[in-house]
Amino acid sequence: MAKVPSNLYYTETHEWIRHEGEKVVIGITEYAQSKLGDVVFVELPSTGDDIESGAPVATVESVKGVSEIYAPVEGSVWELNDELEDVPELINEDPYGQGWILSLRITDESALDDLLTAEEYQALLEEEA
Amino acid sequence: MKLIWERGKEGRRAYWPSPSESPEVSLEELLGKEYRSEPLDLPEVSELDVVRHFTNLAHENYSVDANFYPLGSCTMKYNPKLNEELANLPNFLNAHPLCMEGLVGSIEVMYRTQDLLARISGMAAVTLQPLAGAHGELTGLMLIKAYHQDHGEDRDEVIVPDSAHGTNPASAAMCGFKVVEVKSHDGLVDIEELKKVVSSKTAALMLTNPNTLGLFEKNIIEIARIVHDAGGLLYYDGANLNALLGKVRPGDMGFDVMHFNLHKTFATPHGGGGPGSGAVGVAKKIEPYLPYPVAVKGPDGYALDFNRPKSIGKVATFYGSFNVIVKAFSYMVNLGQEGLRGVSELAVLNANYLNALLRDVLSVPYSEGVMHEFVASAENLGLTALEIAKALLDFGFHAPTIYFPLIVHEALMIEPTETESPETLEEFADTIKKILTDPQKYKDAPAKTAVKRVDDVKAARHPILTKAQLDAEKFN
Numbered sequence: 247m248a249k250v251p252s253n254l255y256y257t258e259t260h261e262w263i264r265h266e267g268e269k270v271v272i273g274i275t276e277y278a279q280s281k282l283g284d285v286v287f288v289e290l291p292s293t294g295d296d297i298e299s300g301a302p303v304a305t306v307e308s309v310k311g312v313s314e315i316y317a318p319v320e321g322s323v324w325e326l327n328d329e330l331e332d333v334p335e336l337i338n339e340d341p342y343g344q345g346w347i348l349s350l351r352i353t354d355e356s357a358l359d360d361l362l363t364a365e366e367y368q369a370l371l372e373e374e375a
Numbered sequence: 376m377k378l379i380w381e382r383g384k385e386g387r388r389a390y391w392p393s394p395s396e397s398p399e400v401s402l403e404e405l406l407g408k409e410y411r412s413e414p415l416d417l418p419e420v421s422e423l424d425v426v427r428h429f430t431n432l433a434h435e436n437y438s439v440d441a442n443f444y445p446l447g448s449c450t451m452k453y454n455p456k457l458n459e460e461l462a463n464l465p466n467f468l469n470a471h472p473l474c475m476e477g478l479v480g481s482i483e484v485m486y487r488t489q490d491l492l493a494r495i496s497g498m499a500a501v502t503l504q505p506l507a508g509a510h511g512e513l514t515g516l517m518l519i520k521a522y523h524q525d526h527g528e529d530r531d532e533v534i535v536p537d538s539a540h541g542t543n544p545a546s547a548a549m550c551g552f553k554v555v556e557v558k559s560h561d562g563l564v565d566i567e568e569l570k571k572v573v574s575s576k577t578a579a580l581m582l583t584n585p586n587t588l589g590l591f592e593k594n595i596i597e598i599a600r601i602v603h604d605a606g607g608l609l610y611y612d613g614a615n616l617n618a619l620l621g622k623v624r625p626g627d628m629g630f631d632v633m634h635f636n637l638h639k640t641f642a643t644p645h646g647g648g649g650p651g652s653g654a655v656g657v658a659k660k661i662e663p664y665l666p667y668p669v670a671v672k673g674p675d676g677y678a679l680d681f682n683r684p685k686s687i688g689k690v691a692t693f694y695g696s697f698n699v700i701v702k703a704f705s706y707m708v709n710l711g712q713e714g715l716r717g718v719s720e721l722a723v724l725n726a727n728y729l730n731a732l733l734r735d736v737l738s739v740p741y742s743e744g745v746m747h748e749f750v751a752s753a754e755n756l757g758l759t760a761l762e763i764a765k766a767l768l769d770f771g772f773h774a775p776t777i778y779f780p781l782i783v784h785e786a787l788m789i790e791p792t793e794t795e796s797p798e799t800l801e802e803f804a805d806t807i808k809k810i811l812t813d814p815q816k817y818k819d820a821p822a823k824t825a826v827k828r829v830d831d832v833k834a835a836r837h838p839i840l841t842k843a844q845l846d847a848e849k850f851n
Contacts, residue, residue, distance in 0.1 A: 284832040284835075286832060286835035287835065287836075307835075309831045309832055309835060310761075310777075311778050
């Protein structure tokens, strides 16, 4: 079973979210990277871009296809993991660590309450399996 | 295989011109100094080197003329040679586009092709100008945009189902629309979800029917009503028209605009053998916006009508892929109404037969009511969809489409088309069964093809696109 760290929030579209004050760090889950297969390209937005909740914010391309990464909450793009441009396989190798994709300055922290908890995401994975 | 640069030797030539009797003139004097004076780095080869090189290259080519080509959603049917013969008649082949207005026979072919396509689809009018399916989509969306603008409507959203061809959202975005996705339920458009996303912003819903799972959108009349009630239009992606010829018409289902892939449904070559042709059909109310010129039949015979004040303009130079249009016309006329209906019946029968042959070994998540193609899943088989596809190459088959549509995990999308015999389908099914009995054996397939297993990850991460990069790679 894919790893689901308990200190993170999750979405139904398989993004994980780490809350750090007014910042949220976003990546894709271990389950998502295993389904995507080898990641070969990551397209990142520009810092400062304002993103609505649920809007596509980055693109991850694997040998199987292209997937959008959706902003789990509303905010503006704060930091980007530029390293992914040269080493996209970090997403496969360390999805919860060095494979983080970007961070957002969150507009409204209460929006985090709408995200899935680790238990809820785990249940979702069991349903999909 | 060697590159043509790797053949031959310095100074070798295929042809030595006879000594000229004309006086020699200096190039510099004729062209000036800014022109290149160094010789180009061209291969230096004999005529036989050239002939062998290209003949051997041609032998490496895979085509439907060579073997079975079940590439889902692509309708890789056999292209009857009669169509080639007719398109190669000197009067078609040598017609110069600038002389077209005088070439009444060619205009008649265009007119009658427009007319046949309109009758097959239940559309009021057709343009033959777009050069490919995606180009047809873009043209269709430009027509939808023109229609709404002309009616003072500001609509900027296009709805596409999650099972759609990737070209649908791409074409909509290219045309300046915002793409809104609608989810599927049991492989079909979810009516309740659709109701939630339609609004006064909806310019159109783009739909393929049967959809990419090979399923007929049976609620199409209700879908059309929901979209039309909101003031939107319906776009039909004709990629899967091969399932419906002579059975049901997009126009009767409520579609307002559609494209035909002449290179799929109407048997003109594609997949490297192209070019394509993405003719677009429209309902009466969209006709004024069609690209000009349109072939018409007037009191003085066949002519090209350029006088179309509301036209979106031209979407291609001249008249589209004219010789492709001749082939599609020949195909339709040769088969006739009954023949075309037979095409769809056999295409659906073949897909269902192959589906039944493979049922024991491959799961087909949405197999109820499959039409001209089906999507199997390679989950939990010991080989991934990619590995099965690669293994098939060793047996001389073209791979099916894999990892599409996205709503099926490890998807293998198989479309046999009507032109295959039951024996070929049985051989293909037996081959898949054989591969799955001994999965380990095929993990590194293909072993017998000219190019062995490609490292697709490395190819994507570090593509070699130029000869300089290739030389550097070899050096490393």
